[in-house]
Amino acid sequence: MNLQTKKINSANASVSGEILLEDLEKKLNKIATKISKTVKMDGFRKGKVPLNVVKSRYKENIEQDAQKEAVEEMLQLGLKELQIDAKDVIGDPIITEFDKKDTFISTTIKISLKPDFKLDNIDSYVPDVKLKQITNKQIEDRLNDIAKNKAPLIEAKKDKKLDKGDTANIDFKGFIDDKAFEGGEAKGFDLNIGSGQFIPGFEDALVGLKVGEEKDIDVSFPENYQAPNLAGKAAVFKVKLNKIQVKDQPKIDDELAKSLLPEEKEPSLVILKEKIREQLELESKTKLYNEELKEKLIENLNKGIDFDLPDLIVEQEMDLLFRNSLNILDPKELESLKSDPKKAQEKRNSFKEEAQKSVKITFIVDLLSKQENISVEDNEVLQTVYYESMMSGQNPKDMIEYYKKNNLFPALKMAMIEDKILVHLLDKKLGKNTKSEKPKEEKLLKKSKTEEK
Incomplete structure (x- = not known):
């Protein structure tokens, strides 16, 4: 086989050699003989199919199996010569050369190995960790937010204008090219202003309305809108504000x-x-x-x-x-x-x-x-x-x-x-x-x- 091995570095190696065609032929015959003992073929009894017939019928598969066996044999001999344990090989070795000559196939296999290294003084690579002190104001702000979110909604005073953070109860109906479209209508819908629940521009256009007022809102559906029939299209929503609700004064206590x-x-x-x-x-x-x-x-x-x-x-x-x-x-x-x-x-x-x-x-x-x-x-x-x-x-x-x-x-x-x-x-x-x-x-x-x- 004229084997040549090379340890490129601690993570890479190569094995080169010449697979003799006569050795490959022996492997071909061995594989073909094994197949002939079990294969069923018209005109022949089981186990009595001539070797040349088997080799002709299954030529491609037999050649591939023989070559694979020869390459694997070369690889194992190479690893042994390199004193590399098979468990240290990473991934599948790659055949970088497979050149058929008159009497042999010139072959090179590239091998990847587990890198050999140590991790000493790992703490030196860890950046300094400095946390900012939490202030009393941050605590009070978070406490107020929690209390506000838990507070119930109450109806706002009649003269209040709708603002961000308020909950608007609305009736609406959407039109595209003056035609109402499916899914674009609702009555008594509660919408938190600023939540981004509706398409861009809709909620902002409601800000400033008073209870009982109506407004036509011009918006465009986003190009990537989930409903293809609406994506990118301009629409008009006729909206009526029925009610404004705000959060009740939050209670911050032991309860x-x-x-x-x-x-x-x-x-x-x-x-x-x-x-x-x-x-x-x-x-x-x-x-x-x-x-x-x-x-x-x-x-x-x-x-x-x-x-x-x-x-x-x-x-x-x-x-x-x-x-x-x-x-x-x-x-x-x-x-x-x-x-x-x-x-x-x-x-x-x-x-x-x-x-x-x-x-x-x-x-x-x-x-x-x-x-x-x-x-x-x-x-x-x-x-x-x-x-x-x-x-x-x-x-x-x-x-x-x-x-x-x-x-x-x-x-x-x-x-x-x-x-x-x-x-x-x-x-x-x-x-x-x-x-x-x-x-x-x-x-x-x-x-x-x-x-x-």
């Missing part, structure tokens, strides 16, 4: 605390304010992490830690980034890439640096997850998909099936592990640990956000 802290044994306004402080601190920290520190940490890890990357994995990531970019290109640019292979290759190559960063961070996160003993269970991944589908108004079962069908769960799980590790490292720098967060605080946070909507 409010009792309604918000049902799990507390002795809820009080003092305890509620302390819970709000903790909630605001958590929000502040989450915002700082998501908008600034996580990306800084990733950049520090990428620039500060150096090791060899497996070329084949980087190439796969480049392919993925390139394919994803095609989905957001305008039709002209997409057509230009299709008609110009050189330009398409340049576009693909433009993702090399991003691909290298992505692959490197993936390996770093994988090692960190082992060092820090951080993992994400499968049920956590399912819960995330379930929650996200509910929030976006989609069917959770359909979404889960979509993730399964497209094999998206591994990538989502890896993303969740990465996020968990980043938060863990930042919390360590801050001197806290996310495991100490109280479930009650999270419940209060979700409850308050719901109420604010």
Whole structure:
């Protein structure tokens, strides 16, 4: 086989050799003999089909199987010579040369390996975490918002003009080209002004009306409106304001605390304010992490830690980034890439640096997850998909099936592990640990956000 091996670096290697045609022929005969013992063919008894007939009938498949067996044999011999354990090979090795000569096939196989590196002094890559102090005014403002949202609606005074934040009870009917359209009419409809529930311009046009007044509102449906028959079209809505409701004067006392802290044994306004402080601190920290520190940490890890990357994995990531970019290109640019292979290759190559960063961070996160003993269970991944589908108004079962069908769960799980590790490292720098967060605080946070909507 005249084997030649080369360890390019700690993450890449190659195996070259000559597959002799006479050896390949032996493999062909062996495979054909095995087939002839079981194959059924008209005119011959089972197990008695001549070898030449089998080789002729199944020539293409037999050749592929023989070549595959020969390449696999070369690969295993190469790994042994390189002293590489098969479990350290990442992805499928790639055949970069398969050139048939008179007596042999010149073959080269490229192999990617798990990078060998260490993560020492990881804290030095974590940016400083400094949280702003929560002020009493922030606490009072949040308390007022919560109380206001819980306050009941009452009918406004008769001379009041409709303003943002008020709830308008209206009758309306929509027309396109002077013709009423389906779904464009309602009576006694309650609309919170400023909620963005209606198409742009509709709610703003109602501001300033008094009870009993009528108005024609000119608006245009967005080009991407969900109903194709209405998208982009100009419409006129005839509207009558029946009633204006406003929030009653909110009451901020121990009774409010009792309604918000049902799990507390002795809820009080003092305890509620302390819970709000903790909630605001958590929000502040989450915002700082998501908008600034996580990306800084990733950049520090990428620039500060150096090791060899497996070329084949980087190439796969480049392919993925390139394919994803095609989905957001305008039709002209997409057509230009299709008609110009050189330009398409340049576009693909433009993702090399991003691909290298992505692959490197993936390996770093994988090692960190082992060092820090951080993992994400499968049920956590399912819960995330379930929650996200509910929030976006989609069917959770359909979404889960979509993730399964497209094999998206591994990538989502890896993303969740990465996020968990980043938060863990930042919390360590801050001197806290996310495991100490109280479930009650999270419940209060979700409850308050719901109420604010």
